[in-house]
Amino acid sequence: MRTFDGINSAEATEKNIALKINVLYPPVITKLSSNDKSIEIINSTIRVQRGDNINIVCTSDANPLATVFWNGQLIDSPTLTVISVQHDAVWTCQATNTMTEFDGVISTSNVTRNVSARVLCKNRCTY
Structure with missing residues (x-):
């Protein structure tokens, strides 16, 4: 800054401040896949x-x-393992998280997604 008579009265300084924002959000099932x-x-x-x-x-x-x-x-795992599929079925994947808000309020969120299996037979199916 300069005064009206042209004399420097202060110098400009620059400060950088890093701000980290942690955005909380409930689960979304993004993908169902098989290896x-x-x-x-x-x-x-x-x-x-x-x-x-x-x-x-x-x-x-x-x-x-x-x-x-x-x-x-029987176990909590993101991988479903089925041995020797015999008939049509529906399985449900669930994702759950718990968030603590700034005011201390705790909320739990769940989301589910179903997967349907259609069993094909080489010969006529008999159940």
């Missing part, structure tokens, strides 16, 4: 041969990270 190249998931439906073993991975996005699991499974 088996013969299994294709289309519109949350898979077609498998009777007797096949399958693995389906459920992926989510959330902050804080969500716990991802398949309802009815």
